[in-house]
Amino acid sequence: MAVLERSYKRYTGALSPEWSRFLIIPRHAFRDVFRSKLFTGFYALSFMAPLVFAILIYLRHNTEALAIMRLNVVNVLPIDATFFLTFVEIQGWIGFFLALLVGPQQVARDLTNNGLPLYLCRPFSRSEYVVGKMSIVILLLSTITWVPGLILFLLQSYLEGWSWFSQNIPIASAIFLGSLVWILLLALLTQTISAWVKWRLAASAGLIGLFFIPSVFAAILNEMLATHWGNLLSLGSLIRNVWAGLFGTFVQQVGQVQQVRRGEIIREAWVTEPPLWASWLVLFLICALCLWLLSRKVKAYEVVK
Amino acid sequence: MTLDATVTSSHLNDSAGVITLDNLSVTFGGRPILKNLNGDLRGRAIGLLGPNGAGKTTLIHTLLGFHQPSAGTARILGSDIRGDANQIKSLIGYMPERDSFISKMSCIHFVRFMAELSGLPPRAALERAHEALFFVGLGEARYRNVDTFSLGMKQLAKLAQAIVHGPRLIFLDEPTNGLDPPARQRMIKMIREIRDSGQANIVLSSHLLRDVEECCEEILILKDGRLVVYCNLEEERKANKKFLMLETxxxxxxxxxxxxxxxxxCAMTSDHRLKIILQDGTKIRDLYKLAAGSQVQIRRLTYKRDSLEDIFLKAMENGIVSEARP
Structure with a gap:
C-alpha cells in the first residue's frame, strides 16, 4: 500500500512488544494535554515547591551562605520525616489540581465519540485500555511528586553523608509509597468519574465534590458524635493518615473531650483518630469500587436489556 | 524485542475457512439473539444480509470478541474466538457502523494512533497511515481534524483505520450508510479493489442488497438470529432453472x-420470444419434443438468473415456512 500505488497491501513488518502497547495512550495524550498553555503553565509552576525545598536543603548545608544572610535555619528547619511529609502533602494537592485538569476528559471523550470499539477490536484489552488511561495521570503526577521527592532525598543524603542516607531509608520509601497511593487513587477516581459522567465540566465538579462534600459530612459527624471516626468518610483525612503512617508521624490520640455540668467535669474522654489500618482499608475499598465501576462502563458496546 | 507479523500469522491453519461457525449462540439478558449458527465461510468477500434486527451486527461483534457466546464457538482464520481473541484481533480490521472516532485528533494522527494500537511501530504506523489515507482518497484532507469531516469523509476515515495495519480479514459494518451515490460508488470500488488484491478477505454487513451484490461472491443471510442461507451468489443465481426464456x-x-x-x-414477449415457467416434473427435453412436433425451431434457451433480491426474498419466505414447521 504505497501512497503513489494506492493499492491494498498486507503489513508484514515487525510489531511492537505487546506489553508496551498501553503506553501508546499516554504518549498520544500528552501531545494533546501540553497543547494547552494554561496546563503547561500550571505544570511548570508545580515545580516551584521542589525548587524551594531544594534551596532549603542546600542552605541548611551551606554555612557560608547562612552567615552572609544572617539566617539560622539549622535548628528552625530540621530535614527529617516531617520535612519530606510536608513536601509530599504540598505536591500531592498540586497533583490533585493537575489530575483535575487532565483526568476527567480521558474516558468520557472516547465514550462520547464511540471510540471504545476502535480500541477493543485491536489486540488491546479492556484492562490495557484502563491502565493506559490511568498512566496518563500516573506518569504526569509522578514527575511532580515522588520523582522530585526522591531527588530531594538524594540531595540531602549527598550533603549530609552516607550515614544519614542509611538511617533514613524509610523516608525514601515513604515518599515513593505515599505518593504512589495518592496518584493511584487520583488516577482511579478521575477515570471512573470520566467513564460515568460524559460532560467534562460535570466530571471535574464531581471530582471536587467527591473530595470536599464528604469532608463536610465528616466534620459534622465528628462534631455531633464527639469522635474522629467520621474522618473515614473524608478522602483528604484518609490520605493524610496514610501519609502520616508511612512517615511515622501518625498519632492516634488527638484531643480530650470533657462534659461539664455545673462547673463539674462529669465525663472525660480521649478523642482518637480511627486506627491506621481503617484508613488503608477504606482507601482499598474505594479503589476496588472504582475498578468495578470502570469494568461496568469500559466496554465496546453496552447491551441494552 | 519485536515480533514479526509474518511469524505471528505463520502458524495459522491456511486450510481452515475464513470463518467457521460451530453452533454459535449468543444470548442477551435471557433473550437469544443468535441461534446455533453453523457454517464454514471461505469466500474472498462474504455478504452478511438480513432484515433489521436479524443479528448481523451481533454476529460481527461476537466474532470481534465484544460479546461472549452463550454456547458454541467460532473460529477465525483457524483461531478460536474463545481462546485466541488477541491473536484474532491482530489479524482483523473493523469498520463500525456508527460514527467512531477519537476526538480532537487530525485524521492522520487518528489513523496512525489506530495503527500503533494494532502493534505497528510508530514509524511504520505513520507511513502506513499516509498510505491508507491516500488509498481511501483522503490524502488531501489528512491533516484536518476528524470532527470537521463530512459524513462521507468520516466513512472513508473509518475504512482507513480498518485497513491501516493490513489485516487479513476486514469486517465492514454498513460501509455505505449515509453516503450519496458518487461516494457510495467510490466506497464500493475500494471494497472491490481490496477484494481483488487477494490480500484480505472481506465480510460486508449490509441491508442494502445492491452493495452486497456488487462486492460479494458469497452471501450469508440471517433471519431472527438463524442462518437461513449461505451460498455462492453466482451459483445460487443459476440454481433457479424454472424460469426460461426462448428465442424461436x-x-x-x-x-x-x-x-x-x-x-x-407461458407468455410471448415478441413474435419470436417466449417466457416460460416450468412446472415440477416438466423437463427441457419435453419442450424440445413439443417444438419438433409443432415445427418450431428453438434458437436459444436461457435460464433467467435470480437477482440477489429474489434470493433474499426466497430466503425470507423459506425462513417463515421453516419457522412455522413444528
Missing part, C-alpha cells in the same frame, strides 16, 4: 397451446 422461429400457436397443456405458464 416458426408458427408458435400450436407450440404455445402445447406448453399450456403441459401445465406450464
Amino acid at each position: 422461429r416458426g408458427d408458435l400457436k400450436s407450440f404455445v397451446a402445447g406448453i399450456g397443456s403441459m401445465g406450464c405458464e
Whole structure:
C-alpha cells in the first residue's frame, strides 16, 4: 500500500512488544494535554515547591551562605520525616489540581465519540485500555511528586553523608509509597468519574465534590458524635493518615473531650483518630469500587436489556 | 524485542475457512439473539444480509470478541474466538457502523494512533497511515481534524483505520450508510479493489442488497438470529432453472397451446420470444419434443438468473415456512 500505488497491501513488518502497547495512550495524550498553555503553565509552576525545598536543603548545608544572610535555619528547619511529609502533602494537592485538569476528559471523550470499539477490536484489552488511561495521570503526577521527592532525598543524603542516607531509608520509601497511593487513587477516581459522567465540566465538579462534600459530612459527624471516626468518610483525612503512617508521624490520640455540668467535669474522654489500618482499608475499598465501576462502563458496546 | 507479523500469522491453519461457525449462540439478558449458527465461510468477500434486527451486527461483534457466546464457538482464520481473541484481533480490521472516532485528533494522527494500537511501530504506523489515507482518497484532507469531516469523509476515515495495519480479514459494518451515490460508488470500488488484491478477505454487513451484490461472491443471510442461507451468489443465481426464456422461429400457436397443456405458464414477449415457467416434473427435453412436433425451431434457451433480491426474498419466505414447521 504505497501512497503513489494506492493499492491494498498486507503489513508484514515487525510489531511492537505487546506489553508496551498501553503506553501508546499516554504518549498520544500528552501531545494533546501540553497543547494547552494554561496546563503547561500550571505544570511548570508545580515545580516551584521542589525548587524551594531544594534551596532549603542546600542552605541548611551551606554555612557560608547562612552567615552572609544572617539566617539560622539549622535548628528552625530540621530535614527529617516531617520535612519530606510536608513536601509530599504540598505536591500531592498540586497533583490533585493537575489530575483535575487532565483526568476527567480521558474516558468520557472516547465514550462520547464511540471510540471504545476502535480500541477493543485491536489486540488491546479492556484492562490495557484502563491502565493506559490511568498512566496518563500516573506518569504526569509522578514527575511532580515522588520523582522530585526522591531527588530531594538524594540531595540531602549527598550533603549530609552516607550515614544519614542509611538511617533514613524509610523516608525514601515513604515518599515513593505515599505518593504512589495518592496518584493511584487520583488516577482511579478521575477515570471512573470520566467513564460515568460524559460532560467534562460535570466530571471535574464531581471530582471536587467527591473530595470536599464528604469532608463536610465528616466534620459534622465528628462534631455531633464527639469522635474522629467520621474522618473515614473524608478522602483528604484518609490520605493524610496514610501519609502520616508511612512517615511515622501518625498519632492516634488527638484531643480530650470533657462534659461539664455545673462547673463539674462529669465525663472525660480521649478523642482518637480511627486506627491506621481503617484508613488503608477504606482507601482499598474505594479503589476496588472504582475498578468495578470502570469494568461496568469500559466496554465496546453496552447491551441494552 | 519485536515480533514479526509474518511469524505471528505463520502458524495459522491456511486450510481452515475464513470463518467457521460451530453452533454459535449468543444470548442477551435471557433473550437469544443468535441461534446455533453453523457454517464454514471461505469466500474472498462474504455478504452478511438480513432484515433489521436479524443479528448481523451481533454476529460481527461476537466474532470481534465484544460479546461472549452463550454456547458454541467460532473460529477465525483457524483461531478460536474463545481462546485466541488477541491473536484474532491482530489479524482483523473493523469498520463500525456508527460514527467512531477519537476526538480532537487530525485524521492522520487518528489513523496512525489506530495503527500503533494494532502493534505497528510508530514509524511504520505513520507511513502506513499516509498510505491508507491516500488509498481511501483522503490524502488531501489528512491533516484536518476528524470532527470537521463530512459524513462521507468520516466513512472513508473509518475504512482507513480498518485497513491501516493490513489485516487479513476486514469486517465492514454498513460501509455505505449515509453516503450519496458518487461516494457510495467510490466506497464500493475500494471494497472491490481490496477484494481483488487477494490480500484480505472481506465480510460486508449490509441491508442494502445492491452493495452486497456488487462486492460479494458469497452471501450469508440471517433471519431472527438463524442462518437461513449461505451460498455462492453466482451459483445460487443459476440454481433457479424454472424460469426460461426462448428465442424461436416458426408458427408458435400450436407450440404455445402445447406448453399450456403441459401445465406450464407461458407468455410471448415478441413474435419470436417466449417466457416460460416450468412446472415440477416438466423437463427441457419435453419442450424440445413439443417444438419438433409443432415445427418450431428453438434458437436459444436461457435460464433467467435470480437477482440477489429474489434470493433474499426466497430466503425470507423459506425462513417463515421453516419457522412455522413444528
